[in-house]
Amino acid sequence: MSINATPTGADVAADETSESTGRHATVPTQRGGRRKPPLSENKKAERRLGLLLCAPAALVMIAVTAYPIIYSVWLSLQRFDLRFPDQREFIGLENYVTVLTNEFWWTAFGVTMLITVVTVAVELVLGMGLAIIMHRTLVGRGLVRTSALIPYGIVTVVAAFSWRYAWTPGTGYLADLFSDGAPLTERASSLAIIMLAEIWKTTPFMALLLMAGLALVPEDLLKAASTDGATAWQKFTKVMLPVMKPAILVALLFRTLDAFRVFDNIFVLTAGGNETSSVSMLAYNNLIRGLNLGIGSTMSVLIFITVAIIAFVFVKLFGTAAPGSDDGERR
Amino acid sequence: MADIVLDKVSKSFPDGTVAVQDVDLEIADGEFVILVGPSGCGKSTTLNMIAGLEDISSGELRIAGQRVNDKAPRDRDIAMVFQSYALYPNMTVRENMAFPLRLAKLDKETIDRKVDEAAKVLELTSLLDRKPANLSGGQRQRVAMGRAIVRQPKAFLMDEPLSNLDAKLRVQMRTVVSRLQKQLGTTTVYVTHDQTEAMTLGDRVVIMRGGAVQQVGPPQELYDHPKNLFVAGFIGSPSMNFLHAAVQDGELHTALGKVPIGDRVRRELESADAPRELILGIRPEHFEDAELVDDDTRRRGMEFEAPVDIVESMGSDKYVYFTVEGEKASAAELEELAADAGAADFAGAGGNLVTRLSAESPVAEGQTRRVWFNLEKIHLFDPANGRNLTLHEGRAAGALAD
Numbered sequence: 001m002s003i004n005a006t007p008t009g010a011d012v013a014a015d016e017t018s019e020s021t022g023r024h025a026t027v028p029t030q031r032g033g034r035r036k037p038p039l040s041e042n043k044k045a046e047r048r049l050g051l052l053l054c055a056p057a058a059l060v061m062i063a064v065t066a067y068p069i070i071y072s073v074w075l076s077l078q079r080f081d082l083r084f085p086d087q088r089e090f091i092g093l094e095n096y097v098t099v100l101t102n103e104f105w106w107t108a109f110g111v112t113m114l115i116t117v118v119t120v121a122v123e124l125v126l127g128m129g130l131a132i133i134m135h136r137t138l139v140g141r142g143l144v145r146t147s148a149l150i151p152y153g154i155v156t157v158v159a160a161f162s163w164r165y166a167w168t169p170g171t172g173y174l175a176d177l178f179s180d181g182a183p184l185t186e187r188a189s190s191l192a193i194i195m196l197a198e199i200w201k202t203t204p205f206m207a208l209l210l211m212a213g214l215a216l217v218p219e220d221l222l223k224a225a226s227t228d229g230a231t232a233w234q235k236f237t238k239v240m241l242p243v244m245k246p247a248i249l250v251a252l253l254f255r256t257l258d259a260f261r262v263f264d265n266i267f268v269l270t271a272g273g274n275e276t277s278s279v280s281m282l283a284y285n286n287l288i289r290g291l292n293l294g295i296g297s298t299m300s301v302l303i304f305i306t307v308a309i310i311a312f313v314f315v316k317l318f319g320t321a322a323p324g325s326d327d328g329e330r331r
Numbered sequence: 332m333a334d335i336v337l338d339k340v341s342k343s344f345p346d347g348t349v350a351v352q353d354v355d356l357e358i359a360d361g362e363f364v365i366l367v368g369p370s371g372c373g374k375s376t377t378l379n380m381i382a383g384l385e386d387i388s389s390g391e392l393r394i395a396g397q398r399v400n401d402k403a404p405r406d407r408d409i410a411m412v413f414q415s416y417a418l419y420p421n422m423t424v425r426e427n428m429a430f431p432l433r434l435a436k437l438d439k440e441t442i443d444r445k446v447d448e449a450a451k452v453l454e455l456t457s458l459l460d461r462k463p464a465n466l467s468g469g470q471r472q473r474v475a476m477g478r479a480i481v482r483q484p485k486a487f488l489m490d491e492p493l494s495n496l497d498a499k500l501r502v503q504m505r506t507v508v509s510r511l512q513k514q515l516g517t518t519t520v521y522v523t524h525d526q527t528e529a530m531t532l533g534d535r536v537v538i539m540r541g542g543a544v545q546q547v548g549p550p551q552e553l554y555d556h557p558k559n560l561f562v563a564g565f566i567g568s569p570s571m572n573f574l575h576a577a578v579q580d581g582e583l584h585t586a587l588g589k590v591p592i593g594d595r596v597r598r599e600l601e602s603a604d605a606p607r608e609l610i611l612g613i614r615p616e617h618f619e620d621a622e623l624v625d626d627d628t629r630r631r632g633m634e635f636e637a638p639v640d641i642v643e644s645m646g647s648d649k650y651v652y653f654t655v656e657g658e659k660a661s662a663a664e665l666e667e668l669a670a671d672a673g674a675a676d677f678a679g680a681g682g683n684l685v686t687r688l689s690a691e692s693p694v695a696e697g698q699t700r701r702v703w704f705n706l707e708k709i710h711l712f713d714p715a716n717g718r719n720l721t722l723h724e725g726r727a728a729g730a731l732a733d
Binding site: 234 | 383405407411420431
């Protein structure tokens with residue numbers, strides 16, 4: 001069940017509360033003076049068992065995600081530079097002010113957004129093409145699918161190095177082919193190469209997710225569209241895409257979140273030189289290399305918040321849900 | 332509206348399987364033709380070839396006198412209704428029905444008018460703004476029909492449109508389909524595996540088996556005068572009883588006793604290559620409780636005694652199952668029919684005899700009962716090729732015919 005037809009943020013918030021009320025309707029709480037009938041012994045035992053069964057997973061989640069998140073939020077509220085441990089003190093939101101008024105942060109943020117938008121858009125188009133090819137291939141299906149997935153199977157860092165060598169003047173075949181200078185020393189070409197590497201690497205992943213979506217489109221629907229008079233393009237846009245929408249949104253969500261955290265390609269290709277740092281690079285530079293736990297943590301928290309906003313927009317505004325689930329307009 | 336002609340249409344796949352073989356069929360303008368047969372008989376493939384969803388390997392397909400072999404489905408002006416309904420889940424009922432019209436680039440007013448008309452005919456008016464997910468099976472089915480009729484195509488093609496409905500709804504929708512087709516007078520090709528649907532719906536029924544047409548004709552003709560063992564066994568519910576019959580001294584030795592044969596069949600059996608063993612077929616309603624038969628009728632048949640196995644009282648009449656001794660009838664066709672219907676449903680070739688007796692018959696389970704059967708209604712089949720030997724110029728004449 002999902003909420004997808006909510007147009008504005010205010011509505012989302014309203015919906016959110018109403019939904020949570022709905023969801024907890026079965027929990028025996030005293031709400032507004034209305035008393036729910038007491039639970040039978042059987043129900044109580046069942047609920048206890050339920051909680052017990054959830055406990056291990058919940059504990060693991062707390063240990064590996066909740067604790068680090070809370071700890072980094074805590075760190076981000078302090079002045080904490082390992083080079084000057086004596087100056088450690090609680091300073092509230094001062095770190096946030098520092099970061100959010102800093103031009104490096106905003107440059108990195110812009111670079112990250114650019115990379116995210118461009119790569120995801122290109123990957124969607126290429127991935128769709130690849131997915132259709134993989135889905136429709138009759139001969140040598142396994143070979144086609146395997147070869148299409150190879151880039152995704154290569155370790156990102158290894159691939160990034162091969163791209164770096166390829167674009168290095170003198171040693172690389174691509175550098176000699178496409179430019180006379182050193183493309184990785186200029187900002188625009190560096191960004192283009194980073195995006196190219198990203199796209200090359202993750203398009204197969206996109207294709208894989210979209211292929212799962214393609215499998216959701218019933219053959220009969222396409223046949224029906226053919227007899228209804230649709231051209232191939234109309235079948236694609238009017239029948240396949242709408243039916244695949246849930247899968248496309250899931251794929252976009254995954255890829256957007258992934259792309260926003262882009263790190264390894266930049267690390268290997270330019271090491272963030274010429275203002276090609278992403279926010280993750282910047283956070284890494286401050287946190288690990290600069291040993292400034294306060295500022296670094298602030299950046300991680302900001303990345304976390306951005307990622308959360310992206311996920312929220314996808315899930316609540318676009319109605320991204322598990323592929324194949326109902327569109328929630330049941331009456 | 333148009334006629335559809337299949338001229339030696341065949342479909343073979345690259346791996347050599349032949350799905351449809353030399354189908355010749357002329358469907359007149361406005362006619363309602365049913366393609367029926369067990370699964371894998373090629374009926375759906377034939378329909379898909381008419382629709383253009385499947386290539387034709389050889390032969391010619393003409394719609395309204397025009398060769399359409401190489402035309403895309405969208406250029407054939409046909410509408411198809413699918414077993415899965417194939418409604419577009421993202422569109423409302425109205426949008427679903429308007430889809431073919433929108434693709435045909437009609438103006439909005441015309442589209443609205445046509446959709447409203449079709450919705451009225453199919454009683455969908457109150458559902459027009461719903462999505463398919465919020466409709467019941469029967470409603471979805473009607474929307475699928477609606478999407479087909481709005482366009483006023485040359486022909487309707489229906490691929491088991493009622494198979495996903497429950498039994499009661501199926502009977503209801505059957506009349507809806509039938510009435511709609513009569514109203515619109517549009518040429519319709521309807522595929523089903525359900526012989527009851529085939530019998531009740533069509534002007535003509537085409538029975539297919541293994542990619543080949545077995546017999547084409549009005550339902551009653553197929554029922555009364557089956558050309559071969561397969562048609563005889565496929566049409567009718569409960570199905571025809573089949574017994575092994577050995578030809579000996581101008582008589583047939585069967586589990587029901589010695590059955591006399593008439594001159595015509597005898598002449599047929601006298602030729603050198605005539606089979607020594609036959610399969611005798613007789614429909615359940617051609618049996619009667621011997622007590623209830625008057626003398627005049629009695630003379631036209633013969634009697635036997637057998638233990639009663641099960642009595643199913645239907646109110647209007649009784650289905651009585653007898654156990655009979657003797658060799659079982661065996662032929663490839665019968666095995667195929669049994670496999671298709673499931674062994675339980677196809678008692679035809681077993682040691683069981685299914686009879687339909689009058690409701691007045693006092694027959695009870697466990698007793699041995701004297702039963703009369705009509706010799707004029709007997710069919711004799713050649714087990715080697717399934718041919719109906721009692722058929723004379725297309726008419727079944729029974730075993731006694733001269």
